[in-house]
Amino acid sequence: MAIDMSNAIGVEVPASEQVPGAPGELPPDRRRGFQLPALFGPGLLRAGVFAVLGYLLGHWFGNLLASGYQQVTNSGDNNTSIILGYLGGTIGWVAGIGVLAYPLFKMTGKEELLAPQRRAGTSRYFKYTLDHKVVGIQYMVGMIVYFLTAGLLALAVRTELLSPTSHVFGPGVYIEIVGEHGTMMMMMMTSVVVGPFGNYLVPLMIGAKRMAFPRLEALSFWLTPAAYVILLSSLWLGGFPTGWTGYATLSIQAGQGMDAYVVAFGVMAVSIILAGFNIIVTVINLRAPGLTWGRLPVFVWGVMTTSFLMVLATPVLFGGLYMLAMDRTVQTSFFTDTLGGSSYLWENLFWFFGHPEVYILALPGFAIVLEMLPVFCRKPIFAQKVAIAGMVGVSSLSFFVWQHHLFDSGINPDMRPLFMLTTELISIPTGFIFLVGMGTLWKARIRLTVPMMFCMGFFFNFLLGGISGVFLSDVPADTTAHGSFFVMAHFHYTIMGGLLFAFFGGLYYWLPKMTGRTMNQRLGKWNFITMFVFFNSTFLPLFAVGELGQPRRVFEYAKRLQTLNDWVSISAFLLGFAILLFVINLVWSMIIKPVATVENPWHSRGLEWQTTSPPPPGNFERIPIVLASPYEYGNPEALPVSDLLSPGRAPVAANGANTPTGQATTAGPDTERTS
């Protein structure tokens, strides 16, 4: 409908004039005027001050608006002031960090060109930056902090469940902790791969020098600390009793801690949409010449299909959260049956996001392991196109399964078979992806490095999680297992056993690329072994606990289940110790005793390994031309993956090994085709 203006005919400006500063092209505008002292410049300090001021301003405005409402005077709870306070705080935070400077500058008609970010040192990680690599590291640290916080809350849950009768927490505090743990984990997990690895690696893997919209990328990260603080602050406001699912009408009746849930999840939703949006646009438009869709790394495919889910499903969650906020503030009745609304409306809106969310979590895990498998099997991915078709199939079908979460809560019984069918159908493309992994492993001479161990752990855990999921998609089985620890064990197997194992494997694999330093392999192996053993020791018995009738989110249970619960709790503490090993390894290898990595330590053909570690500003000295698939291991006739030949680096050998010159390697290249 609109007119394509990109090829308008007009007066040609000579090429010589098309450089910045030449008569035909405009020089970048510079901001002039009074310069603030560095202390008050964009940064964490100013962001903190602005966040507090924004909160106070929003809170005051909310009181001004709503303090006279009968609802407020009767209950003493002014949800409007809390929600506006949080929103004001978030706006103050992003303004303080420097996000709003450019949009305001742009309103005057001025334009800043993107300059390479040349600031070095640790301070750049605490600033608003347009360098996708810095944003990737910021995300990585942020997600680890999220994960550790939510993990400590999980240990608190298991502490309470040590005994069915003696209590550490009351029932109210217990449900607050459960809700906080679940919400923080789910919010974090959504971005755990796309945030750190997507932002850092996608431009490198597609031969681009940056992301398509670097400012949106930076904003998507800087919203996450705001969401983290807001969600944690819920504990000071009495928490929220609904768990991460926020079911109405309990969510409307809950105290002010629920406001924190609404705003934190809403802020995170915006962050998720922006992150996914940027990834899709970048992959479609910034691929290097020669990087056809068939040559696109499977990791990029996985992140892109995930991003589509993020961009399309999350707005529905945002809409639902907005309606919840409206119900709690201006007294609309979206979710109140007696006033023309319906509590089931929330369940539909929430799960329309919530079930694609499950695949937002699963697909990046598969993407990571499928990216690593050929490297450590030294053979191409088995049936790569089938894996990609599986990813596209999973992401498409995931929009048609959400009603299975309503099997036991009032869905029209005639609709159950339909959604049982769609849910069971989705196991087919998921199975495709799993079988592609198995096919790649078939008859391979596996290098059992730490990342590869996590890949193997992923497949074992996901198999159990996936199969137990098929049970839950079946209406009769779901009717008995619904709301029990069986469901809890199932999704922990898919999310923690699947996604997080892949995430840890990815960290061991790509941290040398991101930091130029290598993780301690011995500690890494202990990290994997303890994590794998204690993860299974924690969650496998929970299937039995659930089948024996213990419900989720309840702080007391039948005495006959104490032995199993104690076993699980002790295993959970040991699992915490296993994760502590990772933190120790990270701090030791990256900060205390850093060991420089060799170039391309895994002998990968991936484009991201064809530049230095860590990559320079701009990633590549020039845009590469991609010549072949990155997975042609063992094919003696394969072209090198690209035409890049960085100084001091050997050419990419035709057989797939990128042999460093004069450098020791951690493992010898194994180019023999084994199948």
Place this chain on the structure above:
Amino acid sequence: MTDLADVTGAAPPPIPPDAEEGLALSAAIGSIWTGSRLLIGACSFLYAAFAFTFFYLRSLNSHGLWHPEEQHPSLLIGTSATVVLLGAALLHYYGVWRLRNGLNLDWRVAAITALGLGVLSVGLQVYQLTRLNFYPGSSGYASVFVGWVPVHVTLLLGALYWLETLVARSLRVRNAWRGRGDLGGAVTPEATRLRASLDAFNYFYIYLALVGVAFWFLFYVID
């Protein structure tokens, strides 16, 4: 971008630096195109949440409180806001068409007018919220209506911000491109980017206007 190199044979020569600028420009234009369509996709799912809510609550009619007879927002104000927005979008579309024919001033006048009409539409919608004869929680219909308007207004304000930056930029650079075809004709990278952004905005503005028409049907015709 990927069709720029034939990579079936031996390694081609590296891309020269000035060709990299061309690649960057085509990537920027493609990003604007893809981004605007993706934005429309994301907004469609947000609007779909409200459309779903409308039909879901309407079909349930809990306690007979979907839409009591006496609850009607002002038809005059609602229709005016929708028509003004639609007019603004069509006017801008026409202005862009004129720009493509080299009539830069026509586009500037159309864009500034479309900006003003957009602000007027926002004002009318906000004003309408203050003149309702029902409370937000008095029925399902009332909730959907009171909930939807601020969302539409917010997205509309975002679009108007976008248009304002385009107009401001075109005014600031008009002297530099004078004699070279101005915005509609200059073949500089920035002019090409600005035109691509204009094209993307055009799509989005028309989209918002059509959404306004669709929800006008829901609220005033189907109700």
